[in-house]
Amino acid sequence: MSEDLTLKMDGPALDAFLRRAFPEADPDHMPRVLEVAPGLVRMVQPYASRQLRPGGVISGPTLMTLADTAAYVLVLAHIGEVAMAVTTSLTIHFLRGCKPGDLVAEAALLKLGRRIATADILLWTEGRDRPAAKATVAYAIP
Template identity: 70%
Template sequence: MSEAALKLDAVALNAVLAKAFPEAGAHLPEVVEAEPGRVLMRQAFATRALRPGGLISGPTQMAMADTAAYALVLAHIGEVAMAVTTSLTIHFLRGAKPGDLYAEGALLKLGRLIATADVLIWSESRERACAKATVAYAIP
């Protein structure tokens, strides 16, 4: 992907996400980096994300994967609110220990109607990923 392929940077993506999900407030994941073909997001740790056993819950990780894919797609197509998830497949690799949650989205394909991304999720370190997701988005 060329530099021209990126339509929204991290600052613009955070503004778009805040506008799209105003009810999330301070709990909204933050886009830390955005570059052609890739985004990195961080979700600040909150005890409400824990499941019994003291690990970060699967639904929290799935939401993070979906949000990272959404941000990644918007980074490349611009502010298109009605880009929607068409599929999300996730593999949980190990328990996610309490701490900030990170998601790195990588664009696999950006078509006219569908975008597909891989998302790696971790809390301890990238080398100890807790989940890997493949997410597809329909582009209106």
């Protein structure tokens, strides 16, 4: 990848931005950044029983939301605080039922262009070696 992968925002700055950008969200239940590195972000969504669907597994919308959030945070980590970067596509593959627990997302940058950024996101609760879903997300950069 030949793009400039210099980080423009660290974990605390990204967490603070999310809280400012989404003031109505409960800060105790918002996803938070665990790790930021060039081309990579790892986040965790604290578990809450409202995330469950019938059958006792974490719902698809919860998984999609964290995948989209992780991609957004990954892009912002590399371009800076650009609130109007927006999702242009999100494709997700559900690999297994996602057991209740803190949900982890690991986002890896595939391409950071001038106008579009693309990332792969792996999601799990049981461990990285037992992924529940894999998503590819593209963001338009204004």
